[in-house]
Amino acid sequence: MSQISKLVEPVTIGAWNLRTRTAMAPMTRAFADDKTGVVNDQTVEYYRKRAQDGIGLIITEGVVISPRAKGNPGVPGLYTQEQIDGWKKVTDAVHAEGGTIIAQIWHVGRASHHEIAGGLPPQAPSAIAAEGKVSRFGKPFDVPEEMSEEEIAEVVNQYAQAAKNAMEAGFDGVEIHGAHGYLIDQFNSDVSNKRTDRYGGDLKQRLTFMKEVLKAVIDAVGTDRTLIRFSALKIDQPTYMWEDPEAAIQTFIDAFKETGVQMIHPSTMEFTKPIARGLTLHELVRSHWDGVIVGVGGLDANTAEVALKKGTIDVAAIGRPLIANPDYLARIKQDQPLVEYEAQKHLIQLV
Numbered sequence: 001m002s003q004i005s006k007l008v009e010p011v012t013i014g015a016w017n018l019r020t021r022t023a024m025a026p027m028t029r030a031f032a033d034d035k036t037g038v039v040n041d042q043t044v045e046y047y048r049k050r051a052q053d054g055i056g057l058i059i060t061e062g063v064v065i066s067p068r069a070k071g072n073p074g075v076p077g078l079y080t081q082e083q084i085d086g087w088k089k090v091t092d093a094v095h096a097e098g099g100t101i102i103a104q105i106w107h108v109g110r111a112s113h114h115e116i117a118g119g120l121p122p123q124a125p126s127a128i129a130a131e132g133k134v135s136r137f138g139k140p141f142d143v144p145e146e147m148s149e150e151e152i153a154e155v156v157n158q159y160a161q162a163a164k165n166a167m168e169a170g171f172d173g174v175e176i177h178g179a180h181g182y183l184i185d186q187f188n189s190d191v192s193n194k195r196t197d198r199y200g201g202d203l204k205q206r207l208t209f210m211k212e213v214l215k216a217v218i219d220a221v222g223t224d225r226t227l228i229r230f231s232a233l234k235i236d237q238p239t240y241m242w243e244d245p246e247a248a249i250q251t252f253i254d255a256f257k258e259t260g261v262q263m264i265h266p267s268t269m270e271f272t273k274p275i276a277r278g279l280t281l282h283e284l285v286r287s288h289w290d291g292v293i294v295g296v297g298g299l300d301a302n303t304a305e306v307a308l309k310k311g312t313i314d315v316a317a318i319g320r321p322l323i324a325n326p327d328y329l330a331r332i333k334q335d336q337p338l339v340e341y342e343a344q345k346h347l348i349q350l351v
């Protein structure tokens with residue numbers, strides 16, 4: 001793979017001068033203190049190693065914006081001073097290695113259980129339970145509480161506050177987790193959003209909550225420090241696809257344009273799979289969007305390099321291979337084989 005050039009090329013996107021076009025995809029690791037949501041020295045070392053390897057943009061694991069936003073034990077937060085101080089050690093270490101790091105800000109919505117979400121029922125657009133069980137906890141998802149308009153406004157503020165806290169913690173910006181069937185995506189989807197107020201209705205109308213979060217976060221930290229992730233796929237419906245993918249993508253992009261966001265991260269597990277007109281998710285997005293696109297979903301160095309060369313994406317996010325290979329880029333550059341990712345083996349410790 002010595003012909004790689006784009007993956008290791010520097011690029012500026014928004015306010016970020018990235019050393020390479022390779023990003024670390026956001027990955028929940030659940031190694032924070034479960035009571036306080038504070039990260040520890042192992043977390044510092046884990047992210048430092050990826051920065052040392054030359055990863056251009058590190059997107060952290062999902063970091064929750066309130067106690068009620070939490071969906072798994074051991075997930076870190078960004079809403080107390082102690083949590084901010086813990087993350088400061090991580091951002092300092094990444095910056096000392098010349099890296100760039102943004103916090104993925106997260107609210108899981110109904111994908112939780114009251115014993116995890118601070119003793120209260122999970123929050124969601126409608127009182128409809130997600131299918132399945134809470135991962136790493138084993139109990140079925142609770143029936144959530146339908147959020148009032150006041151609660152929606154409060155949660156929008158919590159996203160903005162978490163983004164400000166991220167800046168205080170030394171992050172270079174944030175990624176809003178709008179994907180995978182969590183709170184924002186629960187508003188976006190007709191399966192989980194049956195509201196009859198301005199937050200419900202057709203897709204355009206259901207994107208209202210996402211737009212409000214985006215505007216509030218952009219107001220808080222600037223559009224040049226804000227990335228948003230979105231997807232069709234959901235944790236409780238991994239193969240879900242929009243009925244008319246291109247129309248849905250167009251509606252999302254119209255919404256993005258209204259908010260002034262410039263950087264988007266469409267998420268799929270199958271980067272090379274055509275979904276409409278023979279085009280992949282990222283190719284369809286590119287045909288409607290001139291701004292920055294972060295690509296993800298089973299990318300290897302070859303597929304990433306091709307997509308970067310074609311201009312389909314601007315940055316390639318790598319997930320599981322970066323858990324198994326802290327020295328991912330060094331191996332790619334030297335044409336050395338990668339360690340195969342095995343969940344059972346690799347998720348039990350932070351390396």
Ligand SMILES: Cc1cc2nc3c(=O)[nH]c(=O)nc-3n(C[C@H](O)[C@H](O)[C@H](O)COP(=O)(O)O)c2cc1C
Pocket residue numbers: 025026027028029061062104177179180229267268269296297298299317318319320321347
């Ligand atoms: C262990 C694990 C945890 C993940 N946690 C998150 C998360 O917190 N936020 C998120 O947006 N995606 C999460 N993902 C999805 C990844 O960011 C990525 O989109 C997915 O793994 C596909 O990329 P890959 O094929 O390169 O691994 C997670 C994936 C894995 C394997």
